Amino acid sequence: MASNDELDMSMEVEPSRCAFLYQPSVATIDIDKRGDLILLVGKHKCKIKANGDHQHTEAMAFRVCSRSLARSSPVMEAMLFGNFREATQTTIELTEDDPKAMQMLLHRAHGSLKEIYADIDKERREDCPEGKFVDDVYSLVVLANKYLMTQHFRPFMAQWCNLLMSWEAEEESRDTSIFYERLEKSMWIASEFGHLELYQTMFRYLTWHLEPNHHLFRHVLEPDGVADHIRLGRLNDINSILTPTRNAINALMNDADPTGLYLCNQPVREDRLNCQAHTLGHMIRNLTVNFLWPLPNAEDITETAQELVVDFQNTLWQDHTSLHENCTTKTAIGTQTDNTLERSGEYDSIPLAILQSMYSTAEGLNAFEFESMFSNAMANVVHDDEAL
Structure with missing residues (x-):
């Protein structure tokens, strides 16, 4: 790439x-x-x-x-x-x-709907091999913003946002820069339309796939100063991956686990200590071979969060054999990693100021069907000073 x-x-x-x-x-x-x-x-x-x-x-x-x-x-x-x-x-x-964006804008200004649908539908029928639909809608929305005409595209907002969300499930572009850019464009469109579901989808996808050296929104308009929050979200995801393993290693080293999650469940203390030493040795050896020991800080990780979790899944238990059946340590680490990642993906990743701005946008556009997206988000939100 x-x-x-x-x-x-x-x-x-x-x-x-x-x-x-x-x-x-x-x-x-x-x-x-x-x-x-x-x-x-x-x-x-x-x-x-x-x-x-x-x-x-x-x-x-x-x-x-x-x-x-x-x-x-x-x-x-x-x-x-x-x-x-x-x-x-x-x-x-x-x-x-x-x-091209101006042509669609002018058709809309003159009361024509046919040309708008024809242009957009044509791109989708061709399956947009290079993501042209994302690029064209972004260019149109930027121009509509410039001439204060966003409200005239109210009839198309839900359809376009649903189509844009379908990009999240597709494979990454061969060119990483294009992949990032189209996710960023979708975020801008969601911000302009007040479509929280699309915004949240792109926010989570960017935090999960962000490389630390990538300059967000270099060539795309940035909505609501969101780049810092995406970077923070990436660090939160990485900490969610590292923390269960770090806690398990500390528990195994000290034979003490306040959570009661990670220690072996053998009833005989000698058997339990042997199992814990065996498991700890395997974990540290495999982490060392893959340059993950000592466990790094989140800020020092050069991979995406997605790549890191795959590395841990493939690395941590490589060639590991349990000394007895139903040992709880391996299962506990996997379960806690999944739980912390799930918590990090909740709506409270987006700060209150951004949610309020998007809600006002949806309200101003009379996009009442979008407003229902905000109820859960508002209930679980964190304030800006907590998120940064």
Whole structure:
């Protein structure tokens, strides 16, 4: 997989220097064939990725109705009918906006639903081999946020968020940076829509798969300052994996376990001590062979939490043979690891301020079906000063 640093190896080149970028005169697409305004959106550009692939973007022109835009967007209303230079122009350049996202935004502003569903459904029918659905919806939501038009996509929010949640079950992208980026994009979309289930799903998936050297939200808008909470969640997960093993080793070394979980259940003390010494030796040997002894601190782990738990499952009991049947130590460690991981995955991983912000967003969009997602979360929440 590509490393995080490969994100910085891509570069943009001038269109005239890329022989593969087709640069025709821009044809005008009629959003409204009787429109009184032309929008020139985006620009011809070529971005060469680290693997040498060319990513091309071409400008697009749209004929639109200025009054329809003004009714749909307070930003457009101020730009087209306020004291701005654009108010006197019949052609306006929006070079920094994404042309494809703008096309869907303009269709929605002109009251068209067919084009919105056609664009999105087409991407899903093709199974989005490179996650294009995530990228396109993110670009659209970013643009809707810019022009204060998010509420106009209210009819599509539940459908889109359900589709985005399906990415959590899929295999990681061949390019780790793309994998992270699409999870981050889904979090931004969930934040803008007030969809807690999608937000929580992506939050948990990022904490579980996060590498310590990854720079979160480098190329994606960050919702609610969540990056620090994701990093904290990763450390909590790792501690949840390490703690039962650490407690078991301490109990076996000292023949003392206040919890009563980890010591051998043999009735004869000599048999119990022999079993505990045997089990302890196996554990430490296997941890040492796999460079996990002495047990590291969570901050020193260079793996993802997912990789670490697999390592422990494959390492801790490698070649282990019990001296007697039904020894409780191995089962206790597995059970306690599962229990602590389950507790770390509850909704209280997300701080109160973020939950309140998302609830206000859902309420402001009249997304009443989303509000029910918050009842359990609010009941189990921790405050910001407890989470960080």
